[in-house]
Amino acid sequence: MEHFRFIFLSSFLYVILLVGVFASEDVSWETYWQSALPKTPIPQAVQELLHPENWPGTEGKSTYTGISKDALNINTIQSGSAFPTAGPDSYAKAATGKIPVEQGVTTFFFEKDLHLGKKMTLHFPKTTNNANLLPRLVARALPFSSSKLPEILNRFSLKPESAEAEIVKQTIEECEEPSIEGEDKYCATSLESLVDFSVSKLGKYAEVFSTKVDVENKQEYRIARRVEKVGERSVVCHKQKYVYAVFYCHEIRSTRAYKVSLVGADGTKAEAVAVCHTDTRKWNIKLLAFQLLKIKPGTVPVCHFLPSGNLLWVPN
Secondary structure, rough: OOHHHHHHHHHHHHHHHHHHHHHOOOOHHHHHHHHHOOOOOOOOOHHHHOOOOOOOOOOOEOOOOOOOOOHHOOOOOEEEOOOOOOOOHHHHHHHOOOOOOOOOOOOEEEEOOOOOOEEEEEEOOOOOOOOOOHHHHHOOOOOHHHHHHHHHHHHHHOOOOOOOHHHHHHHHHHHOOOOOOOEEEEEEEEEHHHHHHHHHHHHOEEEEEEEEEEEOOOEEEEEEEEEEEEEOOOOEEEEOOOOOOOEEEEEEEEEEEEEEEEEOOOOEEEEEEEEEEOOOOOOOOOOOOHHHHHHOOOOOOEEEEEOOOOOOEOOO
């Protein structure tokens, strides 16, 4: 009991410290990240979304000038081996054809498949959503709610009946859906909120992983060199389609996460992140994973790779 009391008090004091240090929220992204996660390097997947002009300059003020709707990607195909998107109904939507998945690639697999020499046909396309990850001061000034949808569409000059408007609507609705049992979720609309949610779940000593691949070719890959288990407790953040960067983050219990080294038939190398769900007893039997693997809920772990640009956080 004393041990748990110490952990609680330490976490509480840490949150109070963060509030005090960043009350003005007028700091650079490097400063915020390093103060919240002092031993965690900023992953490339995050750095690629940070644009200096959006953050405080030499005088301590953001020089942010605007957001482009061109960052939206209207492609509705769930391409690649990595799955899912986010939201409690993602698997079910794919199962009913509402999210068409790429044919001929491995989407789900068994945990026992994670061994040296195992071959799978995989495709890891790089994200085509170049939306910026905003500072919290900017993100807070932008509405993000279904009740504000007309205002959001008008602000970004999106026609209500357009494909882009439908993507914006779907992303907001997924963020507003209630959590499924065993899940704690949050949609992060800024770098600070992305960091804060993960720290609140795992503490300030955490590692962040993402899938990295040299070439995007769809081909047969072989597991080579290593399969490394990196944690049995994690937070996964899925990059959503939106005008600016939004991450659907969730802590799901009963998972195991792995780093997997892959080599393609053409010599392409990839470092993929795999997540295995070890308790699927309460999953919908209609989910795509059960159809593809020909299994029933609660029988064996169900695994999938994370897409490029998604983040896996584990305690260090």
